[in-house]
Amino acid sequence: MSQEHNAYGYYPGCSLKATAHAYGDSTERVAEVLGLTLNEVADWNCCGATEYMSLSAIPAYSLIARNLSLAAAQGHQEMISPCSACYLNLRKANDSMAKYPALNEKVNRALGAGGLHYDPNSLHIRHLLDMMVEDVGYETIAEHVTKPLSGLKVACYYGCLIVRPRTDGYNPEYPMHLDRLMQTLGAKVVDFPLKTHCCGGHMTQISEETAFELIRRLLHNAADYGADMIVTVCPMCQLNLDAYQPQVNAMFGTNYEIPILFFTQLMGLAFGIPAREVGMGAEITSAAPALGKIGHEEMEPARPKRRDKKSLPMPQP
Amino acid sequence: MEEVQTRKPFFDRVMASTPGGNTLLGCLQCGTCGGSCPSGPDMDATPRKLFAMARANMEEDVLLSNAPWYCVSCYYCTVRCPQEIPITDLMYTFKRMAIESGHYNAESHADFSQSFCGYIEHYGRSFEFGLATRYHLTHHPLQMVRKTGLGFQMIQKGRLNTAPDRIHDMPQLTAILTEAKRIATEDEL
Amino acid sequence: MMEDRIGVYVCHCGHNIAGTVDVEHVAEWAASLPGVAIARDYKFMCSSLGQELVEKDIQELGLTGVVVAACSPHMHEPTFRRACERAGLNRYLLEMANIREHASWVHQHDVESATEKAKSLISGAVRRVMELEPLEPFMVDINDATMVVGGGVAGINAALELANAGHPVYLVERDPSIGGHMAQFDKTFPTLDCSACILTPRMFDAGNHPNITLLSYSEVEQVDGYVGNFTVRVRQKARHVDTELCTGCGDCWEKCPAKVVDQEYEAGLGYRTAIYRPFPQAVPKYPVIDEESCIYYQKGTCKACEKFCPTGAIDFDQQDTEIVLNVGNIVLATGYDLFDPRRVPQYGYGRLANVFTSLEFERMLNAAGPTDGKVVLRDGITEPKSVAVVHCVGSRDENYNPYCSAVCCMAALKFGHLVKERTGADVTSFYIDIRTTAKNYEEFYHRLLKEEMEFIRGRVAEVTDAARMPGEEGKLIVQVEDTLIGKQRRIPVDMVILMAAMEPRNDATDVAHTFGIGCSEAGFFTEKHPKLDPVATMTDGVFIAGVCQGPKDIPDSVSQGAAAAARVLTLIGQGTIAIEPVRANIDEEHCSGCRICNNLCPYTAIEYLPDLEVSRVNPALCKGCGTCVAACPSQVITGQHFTFDSIMAQIEGVLYDTYNGNGYVSVEHEVPLATG
């Protein structure tokens, strides 16, 4: 990690100030430990979530572009977003403006009414997770681990918007970078086939039947694979899986008790930061029992399964 | 510009209002989108079928469909579509067109989006507490009882602010959005 | 100098040109150009009436040059050259102006610009033709030996046709054995005849034919020369087995302790040893040692094979050998690679054990394959009760390959039949469109419908093991929109077969480069004409056959192999061929002997004559590329047919309405190059 590369523009988004303050708190503490400077973009506004685009396209793009313009004007070249929905919107506005000149012209005309301007691609928008694994890197992260999460089995849940529709080289269906990060922290990662499936998004507000079924699938799949908890990279995913878990249980007659934490919280714990400081306890489905497991147990070495003599080889990587 | 009578004005409008929308001409009707959609089972018509109906210029049927409102923006369809059609963006276009023409079904909860955006236009930030109360009081007063339990817990845990956050330069944002809305009525993308 | 009398002929090409370019106006205008004696427009210049028009004018008006403004010279330059010749005009005094591909087709919606561009092109051609000189093609003998590259079913058939006609053939195959993909199959659609039964006799013939020299385990390194006289350098990779001594007894691979997954012949579904013969009917029958997996080459000890070989045939010191071949023609039949379905992550290949590729499944079906032809899951034991066949994996998809892979629908039906026959399992095909266009193919589809294979119209969205509903536990679930019903469905199955696309070989562009031919956007070799010349290429003497030209089935691959052989036989029958006199020529009187050109020539066609202290071009090797012409500091190298004067004249002609106030400037005067 080079010296000039540890300061970033930071766009927390509305959730990190409220429903996901645990994400915000842990991000700030982890950044501190890693020596990263996150400069919050002054006077940023909401990105419109998944709603504004349903009303009118030009205002939706303009709403987002105000943030891009402010960040660029405040001298940032890279802007980090911890929220996947914000990340997608910011990227989408930037990329669409770059690709469609007519749109760019209109959005800039609107920005002009507020005395602002934005040149597409003058800002590089990245998700917090991408910054952690690419810029900080697994090795550096490993160096900061003082309390490895040995014995903890986690399902890594990426959700949609961090890998789709833009992938930045990550697999849009089966990414592995969060998995690798969790392994770096000492946790055991379980396979989680639904890792990029939908958490229900805003459907919790619109149709519980639809949303709860999507949440149920995720909980069911994580439980199936023996996960102690689900790790998320998005406030919306965390909210839906965590806060609605009791209602999902009520609707389907199930009794899932799977804590849902942000990846930065687990980084913090592994770095030895006190639990309170990384927002532990803010979750509705308590993580305390699962975290009780974290000690200094040795991880069992993964031993390749002995295959039956008759069995056919799996496709080679 | 001269008014041109096209054979499929609705279909053409759908494509013109979506960046990259003319890729829709290449839709194979393969159903990858409908198969991938997490809300697929709840939709009265899959995205694929909506596109077939749009191609047949069936404006009313398309705009009255519940499908776009069930879209969760997961972008699975978009990355899997073999013709690189921006399906999720087209769902947004359908929603916009439905709201503009007042053609949406009451069940479709377009006003959820409207309430959400109302708060943004007032404060520059979203406001979950206000949204949840206002929206659910009008739509599912009964659910509200259950929700209050949850809401209470959320407030306790510091996860729900009871007063909205607001940005400093609200006049600037208002000016931008007012101008943007004016431009939006001018013409299409 | 004789006065220029040029004839200009503007073709309508039906609507192709006349629909966009105002041809009458262009012809009228062309008549007014200096040096033009006659200008005409005509509906189809290439018709016999059109050609006669040109011939008549040459004779009656004494034309000194002809410009035909029509289509690409690739299409009809030979046609009009012959017409000129019949009328007594040297064939090189013809110039084509391509006003179809270069004007009407690319400016379809702009009549005015297309017409202006046509004028510009014609003006350039008229100026150029005035500078051209009569030339004579030179004749070269055709070497009657042919090299066939790729020993799949297409290459084998091309080689046999040529050899049976009595001509020598070198069959160069990269793998240890010929046979290609067909050798991996069990049955072939739609007749279900046994693949090995029909292929191995041909392989045997190819391996034992007195006229065929089989160079297996070999790579073509370099190709020089031109039609009739190619020189090819082939590298024969070291087998580490002396084929003079080896009897193919198999003691070596029986004893070899290094077992690896066989990615080639077994498509990853079976194992082989480090010393191996891909399959029992391999031609030639000799094994090879794969250095990558051989314990001796990796660790320095073992040599078990050497100890057990009864004839002492193992030779660890054997080196690659280089062979130089002289051949008159080349047939490329390099086939295809299978699309790697890992690139479509939602289908779970590589992650979900019981997702198979079509080629893996072919091996599974094969009685000599890793399961002895039993249809079983990856555990090697359990028979599936339900099988899903997923069409269009990596094909018909802009994210991967936009083209249709042509054979997968039929192969899917074949699988359906064989699975039902061997296990009685339910088989469901998931398709976008069923494509069964060749003879007896649709009938085969009807047969499978009656055999109760299920068909769901919808491209599979994902294959998952994440059970959601009762009945899904422990299964693979195929999620799809049944588009004929308009509903999302989840079909639980035991096994999924992915019908992966046939793709160009991963080195296809390099191979194309070596042989001087082109590739389509997708990467398949480009034919000279998609309809009328499907097995020839833009490089004379290089032909293509089989799937390397585009996806196709075995009958079509075989036909193309035979067609390529027929084209070669035509050339051999002619005995000689006329070579374009487009060659570089050094004016030895003014050559300073600096030798700059010597090393620049990519075809090593320039030799230095020390006693005369000048360089000289060998016309048999020169390809007329012009590199030396541009490089010569004394400007004494001329490209015949592309002289400095003719090129400058053409440029001035093209710029007729902008250059020097619309007037012509003759190249005889020193003209400064336009500096803006």
Ligand SMILES: Cc1cc2nc3c(=O)[nH]c(=O)nc-3n(C[C@H](O)[C@H](O)[C@H](O)COP(=O)(O)OP(=O)(O)OC[C@H]3O[C@@H](n4cnc5c(N)ncnc54)[C@H](O)[C@@H]3O)c2cc1C
């Ligand atoms: C799953 C599947 C099932 C099929 N089933 C049928 C069927 O039932 N019936 C049917 O009609 N068709 C079937 N096909 C199609 C059939 O495989 C092809 O039509 C046929 O194999 C093409 O033959 P080919 O000679 O062009 O290519 P290939 O079989 O690919 O042979 C090419 C040969 O060239 C060699 N080679 C490649 N590059 C070089 C190089 N640079 N130098 C030297 N050698 C080289 C290769 O090693 C190989 O031996 C099927 C295809 C698939 C994928």
Ligand code: SF4
């Ligand atoms: S996935 Fe794409 S091509 Fe297929 S039906 Fe949907 S929009 Fe059309």
Ligand code: SF4
């Ligand atoms: S030396 Fe190599 S090829 Fe021979 S037996 Fe040993 S591993 Fe096999």
